Amino acid sequence: AASSSSTIAILIHLLFCFNALLLQCSLSRGITLESVRDFLTREEDTIVFSLIERAKYPYNSPLYNPSSCLKVDKWFGNSCSLVELFVRDSERVQAKIGSYQNPEEVPFFPEDLTWPVVPPYNFSKVLYPAAASVNVSDTIWSVYFKELLPQFTVEGVDGNFASTAASDLACLQALSRRIHYGRFVAEVKFRDSPQDYIPAIRAKDRDALMKLVTSESQEEIVKKRVEEKAAVFGQDVTLDRPADTGDSNSSRAAYKVDPSVVYRLYGDWVIPLTKIVEIEYLLRRLD
């Protein structure tokens, strides 16, 4: 009886693997672990640029205070901050030219979006449909405003509300694109070795999945690299001395965003949230 039940278990396991392989064939094969890594590495530059650009402006608190909004907008009464108003409006404008046709882009306010006026573009279908909708936008939104923004901006109000909000939007979208790319990361990892993931997915074992998607050495490389990028991109480039590469602490004060803040941003938020997206995606990967 023991032997026949283990035979059945093996058969079920094989059936799942076969099923996974079949689905894989129906999805695009244009994604590899290398292309995923390239995307994430390039996105680091975008995130660091966006933080440096946001740090041009002081905190500009009226943007984040719901009572600053003099007019009542038709959608959300008095309860909306200026920055929320701006992001909702901007996402509508971006949706109009097809932003969210690309599965890499995840809106913060999907309920507001308008129909695109652009010709449909045939994006390759990489994500498993039942898992594609995983998102942590609400968490990114609250983490950005509550935890991150006060760490890399100085206090004060300079009146550049629109430029500041546009910089916030750039930061939010870059972070969201990176974190939600966890769906693509998970898809590639799953395809590379479905046999490793299927038992944990079937058991809904989040701890086992967390272990599978974690590589501490790789994460440390990423954190060190973004710290280095903040030092290189955030320095004052002049012609009379070689560009500082971030090795010397003496000039650290001159960086537009403290590199150690970017290191912690990745370690405390970007990487953990990406892994949550990966795990939630994997949990739906066999649905």
Added chain:
Amino acid sequence: AASSSSTIAILIHLLFCFNALLLQCSLSRGITLESVRDFLTREEDTIVFSLIERAKYPYNSPLYNPSSCLKVDKWFGNSCSLVELFVRDSERVQAKIGSYQNPEEVPFFPEDLTWPVVPPYNFSKVLYPAAASVNVSDTIWSVYFKELLPQFTVEGVDGNFASTAASDLACLQALSRRIHYGRFVAEVKFRDSPQDYIPAIRAKDRDALMKLVTSESQEEIVKKRVEEKAAVFGQDVTLDRPADTGDSNSSRAAYKVDPSVVYRLYGDWVIPLTKIVEIEYLLRRLD
């Protein structure tokens, strides 16, 4: 008679100087040649970042073709490209939170703007009112799309129309902010030595004004510095080698935007257009 006419000329000259000084007292004194230079130097970083971010995407030609727009928008019939639609919409959204209350910001489509919902911010009044409206937005628009964009993007269509258009907007606004800052540059130069400018302004002598606002050695420093910034900010930062500072030509191919393109962008367009703004501003400085 010769002596009395030269006395009158001197008196008129002094009157103009006095008049200029009076006006100067009514305007904000919070601007100096040093603060102007700091602004322009920081804006170089923004321009280089925006070009690098635009270069992430291929040219994406459907954005620039009026016939790509499937829907007729209420403002501009069939004749509008997707990118124009996007910029018009975006400027309206930005105006709503007060973008163009700041005299540093100049819209591309001022006729479309909505009334701001933000509390008015008391920006310091630096510009001479009769000259503040000088603008070269139409030139920046056509130069950007016709001359610049094809130089730093690769051919192709990847469907990321919204991200591409948002990057175009960031480039356009950074260039516009820099070039229209020529008004502030001219104001500071005029205040520093009105006696040098008044005769040329009264004679409407553009050549003389061009000579006054030109410093070839300073311009060469700026061009070399933006080239260096393109090399530093556009490199692939890795942990296993010191960051490349742009001195070695061997790795030039790896830059996200060719530094020599940025050098020429400044030399052929940004600096000359800024000087046109300065001259047009000065010509109205005594109105």
